[in-house]
Amino acid sequence: MTQKGLFNKINGNFKNKDIVSLRQFDTKSIYKLFKVTKKMADIAKHAKSSNILKGNIVTLLFYEPSSRTFGSFAAAAKQLSGHTIEIINPTDFSSVSKGETFEDTIRVFEAYCDLIVLRHPEKGAAQKAAEIAKFVPVINAGDGIGEHPTQALLDLYTIYQKFGKLNNLTGLFAGDLLNGRTVKSLLRGLSLFSNNIAYLLSPKQLKLSREDFDDFKKSGLKLIEIENKKDIPKNANFWYWTRTQKERFKNKKNYEEVKNKFIVTKKVLQDFGNKDMILMHPLPRVGEILPEVDGDKRAVYLTSEIRNGMYIRMALLSLVLGKIK
Ligand code: NCD
Numbered sequence: 001m002t003q004k005g006l007f008n009k010i011n012g013n014f015k016n017k018d019i020v021s022l023r024q025f026d027t028k029s030i031y032k033l034f035k036v037t038k039k040m041a042d043i044a045k046h047a048k049s050s051n052i053l054k055g056n057i058v059t060l061l062f063y064e065p066s067s068r069t070f071g072s073f074a075a076a077a078k079q080l081s082g083h084t085i086e087i088i089n090p091t092d093f094s095s096v097s098k099g100e101t102f103e104d105t106i107r108v109f110e111a112y113c114d115l116i117v118l119r120h121p122e123k124g125a126a127q128k129a130a131e132i133a134k135f136v137p138v139i140n141a142g143d144g145i146g147e148h149p150t151q152a153l154l155d156l157y158t159i160y161q162k163f164g165k166l167n168n169l170t171g172l173f174a175g176d177l178l179n180g181r182t183v184k185s186l187l188r189g190l191s192l193f194s195n196n197i198a199y200l201l202s203p204k205q206l207k208l209s210r211e212d213f214d215d216f217k218k219s220g221l222k223l224i225e226i227e228n229k230k231d232i233p234k235n236a237n238f239w240y241w242t243r244t245q246k247e248r249f250k251n252k253k254n255y256e257e258v259k260n261k262f263i264v265t266k267k268v269l270q271d272f273g274n275k276d277m278i279l280m281h282p283l284p285r286v287g288e289i290l291p292e293v294d295g296d297k298r299a300v301y302l303t304s305e306i307r308n309g310m311y312i313r314m315a316l317l318s319l320v321l322g323k324i325k
Contacts, residue, residue: 053082152185175242
């Protein structure tokens with residue numbers, strides 16, 4: 001077995017690369033991924049059998065709860081005839097509960113498989129795992145309040161599918177912008193393309209950290225913070241609504257104070273939206289978009305956004321495992 005190179009820029013070549021952050025991407029790599037994603041959608045939609053990942057084993061190592069990310073990675077591997085080792089909540093149900101170190105757990109699983117997908121409550125855990133694993137690539141499925149690159153890639157794909165471009169777009173980001181990792185990865189993704197504007201709507205306590213704000217601004221993204229729904233721009237191409245991240249609050253009273261400050265109802269969509277936009281949400285939602293909105297054709301969170309998650313993950317697994325060039 002050859003040693004892999006450590007997590008670094010993709011530069012159009014995904015083979016054996018760890019996928020830890022949107023920082024590793026450039027526009028060329030994103031478009032390459034989209035091209036493969038389109039092929040994957042064709043395989044999945046028509047239930048074509050594919051052996052692209054035949055013989056491959058993917059470990060899904062999830063230290064935090066997950067339904068979509070876990071389910072779609074498992075489905076992605078299986079659609080392509082790959083196998084999965086599924087470890088959910090190792091802190092309770094595996095040697096980790098006996099006191100095994102993170103380092104040992106990663107070393108053990110890399111011996112059994114060809115790729116590790118990791119979700120972990122600590123920011124930086126995916127990078128740490130990428131450094132520990134000497135032979136197999138690691139894909140970050142969410143590291144605490146850090147990043148969630150595969151969610152951002154499927155969100156970018158959903159936007160691209162609708163508008164045919166990823167530049168000159170105006171987006172609205174609402175909810176927990178301080179703790180939401182999907183928000184940070186998507187903002188970083190948008191900052192790779194030119195002339196994008198992001199309006200940021202959140203309670204004061206959940207504003208993007210100043211560090212992130214300055215960082216995105218430096219990378220060319222125009223950011224506009226607002227505190228009131230009436231300041232939502234009429235011309236937004238998409239709304240990216242998010243949940244208040246309860247598990248990141250030390251004090252539950254503080255959570256109760258800020259949760260669901262901004263809720264999408266039919267009326268909100270009618271008053272502040274426009275007919276060509278899309279309404280996105282990484283899910284799970286816990287009250288911040290009312291079910292009465294679900295049937296609106298602009299709502300994509302239970303339709304294309306979900307399906308694109310599996311297609312993007314099929315593409316990423318195939319590219320990183322070197323099965324598609
Ligand atoms: C997100 C996450 O885990 O960060 N969920 C997901 O993977 N789609 C969003 C969230 O939990 O709010």
